[in-house]
Amino acid sequence: MGEPFEQLLSQRTSSMQRNPIREILRALAQPGMISLAGGIPAPETFPIEDLYRINETVLDRYGPAALQYDLTEGFAPFREALAGYLATKGIDADAERLLVFNGSQSVLDTLGKILISPGDVVALESPSYLGAISAFSSYLPEYVSIETDDDGIIPESLERVLDQHKVKFVYLVTTFQNPTGRTLSLRRRQEIAAIVKDRNALVVEDDPYSDLRYRGEVVPPLQSFAPENTVYASTLSKIFAPGLRLGFCLAPPLIREWLYIAKQGADLHSNTYAQALATEYICGGFIDKQVPKIIDLYRPRQEAMLSTMARHFPQEYRWTKPEGGMFIWVEGPAGVDAEAVYWKAIERKVAFVPGKYFYVDPSDGLATMRLNFTRVDEAAIESAVAALGAVLKEFGAN
Numbered sequence: 001m002g003e004p005f006e007q008l009l010s011q012r013t014s015s016m017q018r019n020p021i022r023e024i025l026r027a028l029a030q031p032g033m034i035s036l037a038g039g040i041p042a043p044e045t046f047p048i049e050d051l052y053r054i055n056e057t058v059l060d061r062y063g064p065a066a067l068q069y070d071l072t073e074g075f076a077p078f079r080e081a082l083a084g085y086l087a088t089k090g091i092d093a094d095a096e097r098l099l100v101f102n103g104s105q106s107v108l109d110t111l112g113k114i115l116i117s118p119g120d121v122v123a124l125e126s127p128s129y130l131g132a133i134s135a136f137s138s139y140l141p142e143y144v145s146i147e148t149d150d151d152g153i154i155p156e157s158l159e160r161v162l163d164q165h166k167v168k169f170v171y172l173v174t175t176f177q178n179p180t181g182r183t184l185s186l187r188r189r190q191e192i193a194a195i196v197k198d199r200n201a202l203v204v205e206d207d208p209y210s211d212l213r214y215r216g217e218v219v220p221p222l223q224s225f226a227p228e229n230t231v232y233a234s235t236l237s238k239i240f241a242p243g244l245r246l247g248f249c250l251a252p253p254l255i256r257e258w259l260y261i262a263k264q265g266a267d268l269h270s271n272t273y274a275q276a277l278a279t280e281y282i283c284g285g286f287i288d289k290q291v292p293k294i295i296d297l298y299r300p301r302q303e304a305m306l307s308t309m310a311r312h313f314p315q316e317y318r319w320t321k322p323e324g325g326m327f328i329w330v331e332g333p334a335g336v337d338a339e340a341v342y343w344k345a346i347e348r349k350v351a352f353v354p355g356k357y358f359y360v361d362p363s364d365g366l367a368t369m370r371l372n373f374t375r376v377d378e379a380a381i382e383s384a385v386a387a388l389g390a391v392l393k394e395f396g397a398n
């Protein structure tokens with residue numbers, strides 16, 4: 001006999017599971033642990049002081065409207081503000097075409113709901129954002145992987161995947177990817193735009209990190225090269241406050257219509273008050289002061305991590321040197337089991353995420369690790385990375 005009510009569960013739950021990273025990260029609660037594991041902003045980046053003023057403005061300007069039920073597509077002044085913000089990235093978005101969601105995670109789930117029938121094929125870069133895999137998996141797809149290198153997905157691999165499979169959509173994090181930190185190069189964006197246009201394929205471009213650039217040239221979103229073939233999803237989680245759950249997307253008309261219908265059935269609309277706060281955060285110029293402050297906090301943390309890795313990691317290890325974002329991706333030599341490294345590192349009070357969780361087939365990523373540099377200060381990063389280097393040396397490399 002199974003658990004009571006087990007027979008009531010839908011077929012869909014067979015492919016759903018708790019986030020495995022959350023499960024292994026229980027060790028983080030131990031006192032003295034330095035976490036390079038999370039993927040969350042440093043709390044000191046939240047504009048608490050500004051929010052006192054923004055709050056007042058919202059109440060004065062919008063009054064009860066900020067607390068009322070609102071449109072499914074999102075609070076109109078917020079969509080206007082977002083259209084202006086997206087224009088600075090080279091995205092031509094009028095407010096009418098934008099849809100606001102509870103975080104970009106909810107965009108991913110809703111896309112899964114409207115696009116994936118059981119057995120449909122979704123193409124992912126390998127490794128890929130775990131939260132997207134969790135969101136899509138509820139709708140029972142099959143996955144195919146697209147090969148990647150330091151410049152992002154390899155166009156020939158994308159072509160092969162599109163030619164060999166009936167792909168519903170291609171999911172990409174094009175800039176400072178989670179988990180690798182890699183950015184799809186400008187040339188590849190142009191090539192990939194040509195490929196998807198030629199084959200009439202649909203790309204979901206998930207772009208939460210592009211504002212967190214510490215050096216190098218800005219690269220326009222893939223969306224700007226193939227607007228008719230791209231669903232562009234983004235969020236204010238990394239540049240304002242993730243707890244407000246403010247994501248949004250710009251999609252081709254038919255996809256937009258079905259996202260709208262699905263959202264209406266799911267939650268009617270997103271939090272009006274949070275959207276009003278974000279409107280003033282953008283239109284009052286607070287965002288233009290805050291993003292450089294966030295960058296100034298994170299850049300030295302990333303530099304501290306990279307330079308300590310260069311001093312303490314064994315020679316056989318390779319890692320990315322991203323120009324922005326929140327993560328560095330490490331590849332160990334074949335035979336290293338990063339999960340075993342994880343448990344040894346925990347004994348030395350350092351946590352990270354073993355990279356295998358970001359692969360559809362975890363055996364592809366046994367020797368990989370994701371390190372986050374945004375949560376703790378430079379001194380903590382240096383001591384954690386040095387300790388991790390010592391653990392890696394114990395694992396046989398030197």
Ligand SMILES: Cc1ncc(COP(=O)(O)O)c(C=O)c1O
Pocket residue numbers: 039102103104105106129131173178206208234235236237242245246247
């Ligand atoms: C690539 C990627 N997409 C989406 C999300 C979800 O962000 P949100 O807070 O907007 O739901 C994250 C969060 O870490 C992410 O890394």
